Each structure stands twice: as C-alpha cells, then as structure tokens.
Amino acid sequence: MKLVVTAEERDLVASLRDLFTTHCPPELVRSLRAPGADPFPEKLWASLVAAEVLALPFAEDVGGAGGTLDDLAAAYAEAGRALCPTIVLSTLHLGLAVDALGTDEQRGRVLPALCRGELRGAVALASPYDAADVRPALRAERMADGTVSVSGRLDHVLDADLAHRVLATAALRTYGEPDRLVGLLIDPRADGVALTALPTSDGDRLQQVDLDLVSVPADDVLAGPGGAGLSLERVRRAALLVRALQCVDMVGGAGAVLDRTVAHTRGREQFGRPIASFQAAQHLVADIHIAVQGARLAARSAVFWHGRGRPALRETAIAVLHAATAYRRATLDGHQLHGGMGYVVETDLHLWSERARLLGSLGGGPDVAGRWLEEANGRG
Amino acid sequence: MDFELDADQRAWREEVRAFLREHVTPALRAELAEHDLEKRDGELAAFRRRIGEKGWFGLNWPVEHGGLGLGPVHQHLLVSEFEYWGVPGPDLTVTSVAPMIMRHGTERNKAEFLPPIARGEMVCAVGYSEPGAGTDLASLRTRAVLEGTMEDGEWVINGAKTWNSGAQRSTHEWLCVRTDPDAPKHRGISVIIVPIDHPGVTIRPLTAWSGYRTNEAFFDDVRVPATNLVGEVDRGWRYITGALDLERGALTNAGDLRRAVDDLVALADRPRRDGQVPAHDPAVRRRLAQLDADVEVATLMGFEAASLLADGVIPSVEVSTEKIFTSELRQRIAEVALDLLGPDGLLGHRTPAAPDDGRFERLYRIAPLLRFGAGTNEVLRDVIAQRGHAMPSYGR
Numbered sequence: 001m002k003l004v005v006t007a008e009e010r011d012l013v014a015s016l017r018d019l020f021t022t023h024c025p026p027e028l029v030r031s032l033r034a035p036g037a038d039p040f041p042e043k044l045w046a047s048l049v050a051a052e053v054l055a056l057p058f059a060e061d062v063g064g065a066g067g068t069l070d071d072l073a074a075a076y077a078e079a080g081r082a083l084c085p086t087i088v089l090s091t092l093h094l095g096l097a098v099d100a101l102g103t104d105e106q107r108g109r110v111l112p113a114l115c116r117g118e119l120r121g122a123v124a125l126a127s128p129y130d131a132a133d134v135r136p137a138l139r140a141e142r143m144a145d146g147t148v149s150v151s152g153r154l155d156h157v158l159d160a161d162l163a164h165r166v167l168a169t170a171a172l173r174t175y176g177e178p179d180r181l182v183g184l185l186i187d188p189r190a191d192g193v194a195l196t197a198l199p200t201s202d203g204d205r206l207q208q209v210d211l212d213l214v215s216v217p218a219d220d221v222l223a224g225p226g227g228a229g230l231s232l233e234r235v236r237r238a239a240l241l242v243r244a245l246q247c248v249d250m251v252g253g254a255g256a257v258l259d260r261t262v263a264h265t266r267g268r269e270q271f272g273r274p275i276a277s278f279q280a281a282q283h284l285v286a287d288i289h290i291a292v293q294g295a296r297l298a299a300r301s302a303v304f305w306h307g308r309g310r311p312a313l314r315e316t317a318i319a320v321l322h323a324a325t326a327y328r329r330a331t332l333d334g335h336q337l338h339g340g341m342g343y344v345v346e347t348d349l350h351l352w353s354e355r356a357r358l359l360g361s362l363g364g365g366p367d368v369a370g371r372w373l374e375e376a377n378g379r380g
Numbered sequence: 381m382d383f384e385l386d387a388d389q390r391a392w393r394e395e396v397r398a399f400l401r402e403h404v405t406p407a408l409r410a411e412l413a414e415h416d417l418e419k420r421d422g423e424l425a426a427f428r429r430r431i432g433e434k435g436w437f438g439l440n441w442p443v444e445h446g447g448l449g450l451g452p453v454h455q456h457l458l459v460s461e462f463e464y465w466g467v468p469g470p471d472l473t474v475t476s477v478a479p480m481i482m483r484h485g486t487e488r489n490k491a492e493f494l495p496p497i498a499r500g501e502m503v504c505a506v507g508y509s510e511p512g513a514g515t516d517l518a519s520l521r522t523r524a525v526l527e528g529t530m531e532d533g534e535w536v537i538n539g540a541k542t543w544n545s546g547a548q549r550s551t552h553e554w555l556c557v558r559t560d561p562d563a564p565k566h567r568g569i570s571v572i573i574v575p576i577d578h579p580g581v582t583i584r585p586l587t588a589w590s591g592y593r594t595n596e597a598f599f600d601d602v603r604v605p606a607t608n609l610v611g612e613v614d615r616g617w618r619y620i621t622g623a624l625d626l627e628r629g630a631l632t633n634a635g636d637l638r639r640a641v642d643d644l645v646a647l648a649d650r651p652r653r654d655g656q657v658p659a660h661d662p663a664v665r666r667r668l669a670q671l672d673a674d675v676e677v678a679t680l681m682g683f684e685a686a687s688l689l690a691d692g693v694i695p696s697v698e699v700s701t702e703k704i705f706t707s708e709l710r711q712r713i714a715e716v717a718l719d720l721l722g723p724d725g726l727l728g729h730r731t732p733a734a735p736d737d738g739r740f741e742r743l744y745r746i747a748p749l750l751r752f753g754a755g756t757n758e759v760l761r762d763v764i765a766q767r768g769h770a771m772p773s774y775g776r
Binding site: 001002003004006106145197253266273274276277279285286290293294295297298300301304308317318322366367370371373377378 | 386453684767770
C-alpha cells in the first residue's frame with residue numbers, strides 16, 4: 001500500500017493534460033452541442049487515436065497499447081477534467097466489455113478496429129438506473145441461419161446515435177432450453193432499429209433504442225464459453241467497471257471546477273479585495289477540496305481493485321457515493337462562488353454542472369450505490 | 381497508487397494483531413472501563429511496558445536514536461489496529477514530540493530525551509494553549525527568560541497553560557514559551573522541555589463534557605537548565621506547527637471510526653427497548669451505508685498521509701483535509717447512533733440498560749473535541765484554501 005502518484009503516472013498525466021488542453025478546449029465541447037452541429041468530434045477523435053488513448057487498456061496482440069486499468073484511470077481523470085465527449089469513453093466501454101466477455105475471435109476482430117479509431121461504440125450492459133442490475137432488457141431468438149433476432153427497448157443509452165455498434169445484453173431463447181444471457185453487437189442503423197433522442201440540456205446524448213426483430217449476425221453474438229451464455233456476474237463486473245471509471249471522470253471534472261472557481265475568486269474583486277480573501281469563500285473552497293480528495297481516493301481504489309480481479313461492488317459503491325456527491329457539490333458551490341459571472345453560459349461552468357448531473361445519475365447515484373454497499377456487506 | 385498492502389505490511393499488521401490478541405486481556409479492558417487511563421501501576425502500565433519491550437514506542441524512529449527504523453506506514457497500521465481495539469498505543473510524545481526533537485533538536489536534546497521516550501519512561505504533556513491564546517496560538521504569553529549562558533544558565537519560566545491534557549500522567553511538559561517579546565509574534569517563540577515535578581509547576585484538573593480530564597498548568601518561577609531548550613532559540617513556531625501537523629496525522633487515524641461504525645451496524649440489528657429493529661428501516665440502512673463509505677474514505681486518506689510522510693513530506697494540506705473529514709465524520713456517527721436509538725441513545729455511559737454500555741451516548745459527547753481540538757476545523761479550512769489553493773490571507 002503506497003498512496004502516492006508515481007513518477008511514471010505523473011508523466012502520463014502531464015502528456016494527457018497537454019493533449020486534452022490542446023485538442024479538447026471548452027469551445028469545442030460547447031460547439032458540439034450547438035443546435036444543428038455535428039455532435040461527433042472528428043479532429044479530437046483523430047488526435048486521441050494518434051495518441052493511442054483508444055488503444056490504451058488493450059493488449060498489444062489486438063492492436064492495443066498494453067496499458068493497465070490504472071493507466072486508463074489516469075486518462076479518465078484528464079478526460080473528465082476536459083469534458084472529453086462521451087463517445088470517446090463509450091467506445092472504450094464497448095472495448096472493455098468485448099475484451100472481458102468476447103471470444104478470442106471477437107476480441108481479435110472488434111478491438112483492432114476500435115484501437116485504430118474505425119469503430120465507435122456504446123454499451124447498454126445494465127439498467128440505466130442501476131449499473132448493478134444486469135438483467136437483460138431485450139429478448140432474442142436464434143434463427144435457423146444462425147443469426148439472432150432481437151426485440152425490445154433500451155432506455156437512456158449514451159451515444160447510441162454516434163456508435164457503429166451498441167453492445168447490449170439479451171435473454172436468448174432456444175426452444176426446450178433455458179434462457180441464456182448473451183451480448184449482442186447491434187448496428188444502430190440496421191433494419192428494425194429506431195433511435196429516439198431523449199432531449200436533455202447537454203446535447204441529447206441519451207437515446208431510446210427500440211428494436212423490432214433486428215437481425216444480429218452470429219459472429220456478433222457474445223455467448224460465453226462454448227456458447228453456454230454469459231454469467232450475470234461477469235456482465236455485472238463489466239458494468240461496474242464502467243461505473244468505476246465514470247467516477248474517476250467525475251473526480252477529474254470536479255477538480256477542474258475547483259481550479260476554475262479558485263481562479264475566478266482570485267481575480268474577482270468586491271469591497272476592494274479579491275473575493276478569494278473572504279473566509280466564507282475559502283471555506284466553500286476547502287469543503288469542495290475535501291470532497292474531491294476523498295472521492296479521488298475512492299474512485300481510484302475502485303478501479304485499482306477492478307484491475308486486480310475483484311468484483312469490486314463495495315469499492316465501486318463507495319466511489320459512486322463520494323464521486324457523484326463531490327462533483328455535484330463542486331459544481332453547485334462553484335456556481336455560488338462565481339455568482340452571476342458563472343451563471344451565464346459564456347463562462348462554460350454549466351458544461352461541468354451538466355456532466356456532474358449526467359454521470360451522477362446514469363447507472364445509479366448515491367442512493368442506489370448505498371444499496372450496493374448493503375449487498376456487498378451481505379445485507380442486501 | 382498502490383491500494384494493496386504488500387507482504388511486509390500484511391505481516392506487520394498480523395504481528396500487531398497477534399500482540400493485541402495476547403495482551404488486551406479482560407483485566408485490561410475492565411481497568412480501562414473503570415478508570416480510563418488514570419490507574420497507575422495497573423494493567424495499563426503493564427501493557428505499556430510490553431509495548432516498550434517490543435520497541436514500538438520508537439517504531440518509526442531511526443535506529444541511531446534507539447528506534448526500529450520502520451516507516452510512517454508501519455506506524456499508521458499499528459495505530460489503526462490499536463484504535464480498532466480501543467486501547468491506547470503510542471501517544472503524542474512518540475508520534476509528534478519525538479520526531480520534532482529528531483528533526484530540529486540539538487545533539488544534547490537527542491541524547492537526553494529520545495532514549496527515555498523510546499522506553500516509555502518519558503511522557504510529555506503538550507503545553508500550547510493559554511487562557512488568552514487558543515486558536516490564535518502565536519499570541520501565547522508564557523514567558524521564559526535566560527539567566528546565564530546557553531551552555532550553563534537557566535530558563536526562568538512564568539505563565540499558564542490550559543487544555544494541558546494528560547499532565548497528571550506525564551513526566552514532562554513540551555512547553556511553548558515566548559523568549560523574545562519584542563519580535564513579531566510568530567518569531568519570538570521557543571520550545572522548552574520542563575520536568576513536571578519541578579518546583580513552581582502546578583497542575584489543576586478541568587473536567588470536559590465527555591468526562592475526560594484535562595488540566596490547567598501554572599508555571600511560577602520554574603527554573604530549568606538552558607540546555608532543555610529544543611533546537612534553536614526563537615525558532616519554536618516551526619517546531620510547534622510541525623508537531624501539530626504530525627499530531628493531526630496521528631489523531632486522525634480512522635481505526636476508532638471503523639470500530640464505531642462496525643459496532644453501530646451490529647447494534648442497529650438488535651431490538652430497541654420498544655422492540656423495533658432500527659436496521660429494518662431503509663432510511664437507517666442508507667445512513668449506515670453512507671457512514672461505512674465515509675470511514676473507508678477516511679481510511680484511505682490516512683494511508684495517503686502516511687505514504688506522503690514516508691516520502692519525507694509533512695503533508696499539511698492532506699492532514700488538514702483528513703483531520704476535518706474524520707472529526708466531522710465522528711460527529712455524524714454519533715448523530716446517526718442517537719437518531720436510530722431514539723431515547724435509548726440517551727442512556728448513560730456505563731449503565732447496564734444502555735445499548736453497548738452507552739458507548740454511542742459517550743461518543744456524542746466526545747465528538748466535539750476533535751472538531752475544535754488540534755487546530756480548529758475553521759482554521760484548517762483556511763490552511764487548505766491558502767496553502768492548497770493559494771487563496772490570499774486577509775485576516776479572518
């Protein structure tokens with residue numbers, strides 16, 4: 001146990017911060033959500049592919065950069081700081097899930113394309129209200145030609161409109177056999193798929209996906225060893241890893257808000273002195289600091305234990321309880337400290353506030369995480 | 381960041397646990413329940429001797445000072461275990477006074493004071509606050525005047541200290557005094573070690589709401605050798621703030637909080653006097669889950685501070701963060717306990733009818749101490765803002 005940032009991680013963080021500062025400024029984030037704008041960040045995507053961010057956690061034999069989940073956490077913190085468009089992270093989530101749940105053939109087909117930036121992804125592995133609830137929302141049947149026909153509705157799927165494939169789970173029915181849990185790589189532009197944007201104030205990233213007898217090729221069915229189906233436990237692990245990484249994203253964002261807010265209070269004068277010099281302002285800042293530092297340790301601990309093969313339900317629950325609360329606190333108290341100056345959209349503070357709200361809720365916020373903790377403690 | 385105990389750390393924790401399993405006897409528990417820390421020459425004294433025999437009072441000191449040469453992480457693990465078991469371990473003399481003597485003391489200071497501290501024979505009360513100098517510690521007025529030379533003269537000390545905890549059990553005072561009344565207030569301060577049985581030292585008890593005894597200490601023409609001054613004259617403010625950072629680090633260990641939450645979770649499963657089981661209420665369970673998560677975070681904060689100390693940094697901002705978080709968490713635990721127990725939670729400490737012998741009733745009265753003690757949380761919030769985020773100081 002040694003909770004200090006290594007020199008190696010400091011170097012990684014510095015290069016990632018440079019990358020995001022250059023290629024993902026707030027103006028880009030704002031422009032992507034403007035009405036009528038293309039919501040896909042073409043140039044940023046190319047830079048991230050060139051810097052091997054999309055390849056970071058995957059093994060070299062599938063075109064990856066061979067990094068660890070801890071390296072990926074460093075990248076998520078910087079992505080969160082810079083409000084990196086979620087399609088980048090959704091794509092990584094698809095890669096991580098295929099890496100964990102797919103066959104070698106599927107990994108070897110999907111991951112190289114993803115690492116090269118040619119495949120964009122999204123995932124619907126769990127309830128959008130509760131990332132630990134991985135009962136499948138879709139029903140599927142195996143057809144005579146080996147394809148799978150899938151129907152049902154997925155709700156609140158982040159970036160489904162920008163993805164080339166959405167990885168969702170379904171209960172696969174075979175006559176005379178028990179249902180099996182499978183993952184399906186669904187093309188959102190295939191026949192029978194209807195996407196409906198769910199309007200939100202941050203650019204309509206959430207989609208309702210209706211599927212009516214959508215045909216999925218046999219190769220794109222993740223059915224576990226010997227085709228016997230995936231275990232709920234493995235799917236849950238994959239869903240909780242996503243949630244843990246999102247906590248690191250939240251902590252990065254909260255840290256950025258803290259820094260911006262302090263900078264504002266140091267520059268803004270009232271009563272003839274910087275508002276940073278008022279104890280009331282300093283105490284709000286200190287409370288954000290405390291919340292962010294606690295959340296940072298909790299979130300990194302959760303990813304660390306995922307990386308060492310723990311189911312990490314307990315650690316992920318603690319991370320959500322702290323990260324979602326800290327980000328909300330940082331942004332709302334950040335608004336308070338900015339006053340009217342931060343309330344107008346040209347200051348961009350609201351961009352972080354909306355990310356705090358999105359990531360704090362999607363997959364379950366603190367109340368849901370409280371139930372995970374009870375379950376992890378054997379009291380569920 | 382490595383969140384996993386390595387083999388050496390696990391072995392160390394196991395050694396500490398084995399020691400506690402062997403030596404935390406029912407007799408020691410009974411004595412602590414009856415007398416707190418106040419019984420002389422009893423079970424606690426024997427327990428302390430055993431800790432001394434293990435060399436654990438100087439566990440993170442360098443070998444040349446009679447220590448074991450282990451690091452802050454080892455100390456942190458040990459203190460956490462002792463706290464979890466609810467028994468006193470290395471105190472402030474070991475964890476904050478001695479390191480300052482090592483870092484800043486004269487060779488003579490080190491030779492004279494470190495060996496008896498390591499043996500558990502020298503215990504210091506820390507003389508910081510005065511009736512007129514609390515949170516604003518640097519305005520302290522206890523005066524020390526040198527008669528003769530620094531080599532063979534004497535300091536003559538006059539003044540009063542308050543919140544002088546443990547003085548009734550201590551052999552010495554780690555006493556902060558003003559040695560230059562004309563210098564700016566942070567510059568004329570020194571630290572002098574004063575044997576507590578010297579003529580002119582008077583200790584008067586003060587009883588706190590928690591039942592805890594603290595003291596006032598009066599110094600009337602107390603004379604000590606000039607060589608009892610720690611380090612250099614008029615440089616004491618650095619030593620005090622360094623010691624206070626270490627004190628916060630040691631005080632904010634989450635071992636006692638983990639124990640409190642584990643006990644509270646178990647208590648919530650048992651029926652109250654009205655037959656209700658608090659844990660059947662989802663709202664209670666949600667609050668307990670929050671406390672559990674918070675204690676886990678406090679534990680990580682403690683490991684982080686210890687890791688930084690191991691790298692040679694005195695992490696002022698980190699220990700301030702940790703101290704605020706843990707002290708306010710302790711109060712939240714006591715509040716949740718009272719809420720879920722209802723009027724049963726009022727039943728007095730050590731009365732048989734009280735849930736868990738009134739442990740949470742007492743915690744409610746103990747918890748305020750560490751919010752204002754060892755640097756009040758409001759000043760520590762200033763520290764976070766000013767040292768951590770370069771926000772300007774403009775008075776308060």
